[in-house]
Amino acid sequence: MESSNNMGDMPVFYVGQHESKRSVPVSEHVLQQAQDCNYDMLTTPITTSHFHSRVLTLLSSYQAEIEAGTPGSDLPMPLVTPLTPADSPLTPSETISQLLAVTSPWIDLASPDPVIASLSLQVFNQEIAYAAFCGVGNVIIQGPSLHSIYSGQGLPQYARAIQEALDVGPYLNLQVLLPMTGDPSWDDSSAVMGHLGPFARSEYLQVGAEEQRHEEKPRSSFLENKLGYPVLSKPNQAFIARCMRLKTPPWLLLSDVGPIPGLNDPDSLVPVADGYLSASAAADAGDIQSPSPTPAEAGRQQHQKHTSKIKNDPTPHLSYIRYLQRNQPPKSLIERFGSGYQDYLQSPLQPLTDNLESITYEVFEKDPIKYEWYERAIAHALRDWKAQDKSASSTSGAVVVAVVGAGRGPLVTRTLRASETTGVAIEAWAVEKNPNAYVLLQRHNEDTWKRQVTVVKSDMRAWKGPHREDGTYGKVDILVSELLGSFADNELSPECLDGVQHVLNPEHGISIPSSYTAHLTPIAAPRLHADILHRLPSDPQAFDLPYVVMLHAIDFLSTKSPPPAPPQEPSQLSKKPRKSIPSPHDQEQPEPDIQRAWRFSHPLPRRILEQSHLRRGGSAAGGGGGVTGGDGANEHNARFSRTRFLCQSRGVCHGLAGYFETVLYAGTEGKVELSTNPVTMESKSKDMISWFPIFFPLKTPMYLPDGAEVEVSMWRQTDDRKVWYEWLVEAFVELGGRRVRLGISEMHSSKKSGCLM
Numbered sequence: 001m002e003s004s005n006n007m008g009d010m011p012v013f014y015v016g017q018h019e020s021k022r023s024v025p026v027s028e029h030v031l032q033q034a035q036d037c038n039y040d041m042l043t044t045p046i047t048t049s050h051f052h053s054r055v056l057t058l059l060s061s062y063q064a065e066i067e068a069g070t071p072g073s074d075l076p077m078p079l080v081t082p083l084t085p086a087d088s089p090l091t092p093s094e095t096i097s098q099l100l101a102v103t104s105p106w107i108d109l110a111s112p113d114p115v116i117a118s119l120s121l122q123v124f125n126q127e128i129a130y131a132a133f134c135g136v137g138n139v140i141i142q143g144p145s146l147h148s149i150y151s152g153q154g155l156p157q158y159a160r161a162i163q164e165a166l167d168v169g170p171y172l173n174l175q176v177l178l179p180m181t182g183d184p185s186w187d188d189s190s191a192v193m194g195h196l197g198p199f200a201r202s203e204y205l206q207v208g209a210e211e212q213r214h215e216e217k218p219r220s221s222f223l224e225n226k227l228g229y230p231v232l233s234k235p236n237q238a239f240i241a242r243c244m245r246l247k248t249p250p251w252l253l254l255s256d257v258g259p260i261p262g263l264n265d266p267d268s269l270v271p272v273a274d275g276y277l278s279a280s281a282a283a284d285a286g287d288i289q290s291p292s293p294t295p296a297e298a299g300r301q302q303h304q305k306h307t308s309k310i311k312n313d314p315t316p317h318l319s320y321i322r323y324l325q326r327n328q329p330p331k332s333l334i335e336r337f338g339s340g341y342q343d344y345l346q347s348p349l350q351p352l353t354d355n356l357e358s359i360t361y362e363v364f365e366k367d368p369i370k371y372e373w374y375e376r377a378i379a380h381a382l383r384d385w386k387a388q389d390k391s392a393s394s395t396s397g398a399v400v401v402a403v404v405g406a407g408r409g410p411l412v413t414r415t416l417r418a419s420e421t422t423g424v425a426i427e428a429w430a431v432e433k434n435p436n437a438y439v440l441l442q443r444h445n446e447d448t449w450k451r452q453v454t455v456v457k458s459d460m461r462a463w464k465g466p467h468r469e470d471g472t473y474g475k476v477d478i479l480v481s482e483l484l485g486s487f488a489d490n491e492l493s494p495e496c497l498d499g500v501q502h503v504l505n506p507e508h509g510i511s512i513p514s515s516y517t518a519h520l521t522p523i524a525a526p527r528l529h530a531d532i533l534h535r536l537p538s539d540p541q542a543f544d545l546p547y548v549v550m551l552h553a554i555d556f557l558s559t560k561s562p563p564p565a566p567p568q569e570p571s572q573l574s575k576k577p578r579k580s581i582p583s584p585h586d587q588e589q590p591e592p593d594i595q596r597a598w599r600f601s602h603p604l605p606r607r608i609l610e611q612s613h614l615r616r617g618g619s620a621a622g623g624g625g626g627v628t629g630g631d632g633a634n635e636h637n638a639r640f641s642r643t644r645f646l647c648q649s650r651g652v653c654h655g656l657a658g659y660f661e662t663v664l665y666a667g668t669e670g671k672v673e674l675s676t677n678p679v680t681m682e683s684k685s686k687d688m689i690s691w692f693p694i695f696f697p698l699k700t701p702m703y704l705p706d707g708a709e710v711e712v713s714m715w716r717q718t719d720d721r722k723v724w725y726e727w728l729v730e731a732f733v734e735l736g737g738r739r740v741r742l743g744i745s746e747m748h749s750s751k752k753s754g755c756l757m
């Protein structure tokens with residue numbers, strides 16, 4: 001279920017109330033009372049217990065005939081006659097669209113017994129049709145039992161029923177309820193009186209199926225803290241926090257947490273669950289794990305005081321949820337900046353072939369970290385240069401610094417500032433090939449840089465270096481560039497920097513960045529897959545392209561920590577720590593296994609560039625040509641990696657998430673680094689917003705069972721005219737001590753839409 005609110009900095013929670021045995025029909029008065037108590041919505045059953053009894057009577061007469069000896073083959077299917085007024089509390093009204101209608105939880109659409117399945121389907125269809133007729137917008141449907149999910153038995157029947165319901169009520173939103181447990185023995189039907197499931201005849205049940213069903217205590221997600229207050233475990237809090245940061249956050253439904261207070265006495269004053277808990281409840285609400293440090297007597301007193309407070313709160317579960325809402329951490333910078341971009345697929349920029357618009361530069365320049373870190377790196381490099389007494393390339397003795405690919409000039413400003421703060425004199429150059437940005441660079445030089453910079457309009461690969469008065473060209477001591485894409489090298493930084501390396505001081509020259517690495521991990525991303533699938537008819541290459549995307553509704557398939565432990569007793573919860581991604585709002589996310597694919601560093605060793613020049617010339621000494629075409633002059637920038645990931649829990653792989661890290665400068669004062677890798681971004685460049693991750697999709701999603709191993713082959717290919725990526729995913733399992741390949745993806749290739757050099 002998704003709300004369409006426009007979120008500000010704090011998530012908004014829409015909270016509904018559900019009673020599985022609601023005794024009164026939901027009238028306008030009931031709805032008003034619920035809203036006065038701070039619920040946003042209510043559920044209503046579509047049919048009554050009268051209808052339920054009618055269906056049970058029908059079933060028992062059928063079974064009586066069978067027991068009396070009539071062969072089942074002689075009997076027609078029992079037919080549920082149309083609804084009567086006594087069968088449903090619903091009627092078309094003004095308020096109906098504000099209600100969530102619930103289909104009967106006592107049917108079993110997936111039953112292996114054809115009679116039970118038929119009765120269930122008849123009930124379900126009548127309910128759906130009547131709810132749609134009354135003008136209901138949202139219908140909640142009990143999901144198939146976990147037993148059917150795990151055995152696969154009856155699931156197609158269930159799925160077909162849902163498909164039919166979508167035809168019967170084309171304007172209905174159907175929400176399928178699924179338990180948050182992975183225990184297949186959990187039998188939800190045993191908790192519902194008069195459920196049709198257990199009436200299935202034994203000849204239709206698979207051997208052992210009955211034994212697998214255990215009587216279950218009614219379960220609750222809520223735990224009691226030491227003061228008796230209902231609270232959620234840390235993992236559940238983290239799950240809610242994560243969901244509430246989605247572009248369209250889900251609604252929350254509190255199920256069987258007590259009736260709506262004050263219904264019998266309209267004049268009574270009911271306290272509103274405003275999210276301000278009593279001091280003691282609040283102190284404890286978020287921390288059910290801490291042992292009570294108070295002496296027994298004091299604890300007893302406090303408990304008594306608190307119990308009376310809970311008694312005075314008629315909706316403690318709602319109060320707690322509102323408390324969580326009030327205490328959600330504000331959105332991080334990247335979340336605020338990227339809101340609206342979640343799971344929105346974009347084509348990667350190609351700043352080498354295309355000339356960027358001013359607005360694109362403006363977006364880059366909003367990053368509060370990237371430029372700051374560059375300034376630090378430049379300042380470190382200048383201090384080291386001075387301290388190590390290196391000779392500079394200028395005639396004046398100033399260190400020559402060139403920003404290549406200067407855009408609108410933010411890195412030039414930072415370079416000048418680094419010189420000022422370190423007191424190291426520099427000669428500043430700015431090189432840019434975009435003619436429009438060049439206009440702004442010149443204007444900046446006049447207006448803000450006091451003509452301290454020499455601005456050059458040139459492709460950096462064609463730039464001969466600082467032009468001297470005597471007509472010669474000098475060298476550059478520090479070459480500053482920012483040509484990185486979401487997968488590090490995908491905007492052709494290696495090719496551009498190779499092309500400008502000839503201007504670098506061959507002895508002491510420094511490149512900022514000095515190196516960068518690409519990283520990847522397999523992910524489940526059904527929403528992205530569906531989006532790309534929709535594009536396929538108009539773009540047959542849609543699965544052969546990487547996309548830049550702010551990944552949101554995804555799961556990391558390979559994590560470093562063990563899979564979630566089974567539910568623990570509240571008293572055990574303090575023994576948690578698993579390693580987790582240090583994110584302010586989601587401490588419980590296990591750390592994904594994100595592996596390095598490859599690395600580039602600058603400047604390149606002299607001999608590698610020399611060989612490249614030889615190959616470009618096409619001479620015999622340059623070899624027999626490139627393996628993917630051309631003369632192979634750029635082949636030193638081709639890469640291949642094979643990485644292996646263990647996926648503890650089953651899932652579906654829809655593709656690969658890609659990230660990068662870069663060392664801007666590593667010197668005597670340590671390293672200055674940037675990272676978009678979720679594992680290291682907090683420690684290396686927290687709050688950096690310039691880059692979203694990259695996504696390499698798989699055309700055919702790959703099912704992975706528990707414990708599967710995923711092997712990713714990734715290539716960076718080049719034919720001297722362009723650069724492209726190829727990727728292939730394989731899945732393996734251990735069977736009887738042997739490693740068996742379970743599946744292999746197509747070979748994906750972005751060659752047709754490669755990045756032009």
Ligand SMILES: C[S@@+](CC[C@H](N)C(=O)[O-])C[C@H]1O[C@@H](n2cnc3c(N)ncnc32)[C@H](O)[C@@H]1O
Nearest residue numbers: 351352364405406407432433434459460482496
């Ligand atoms: C990602 S933008 C960075 C701009 C700016 N340095 C910043 O950080 O805001 C890369 C810039 O490099 C320029 N560029 C890319 N390849 C280039 C090349 N071969 N020669 C000169 N400029 C280039 C692009 O036009 C663009 O302005």
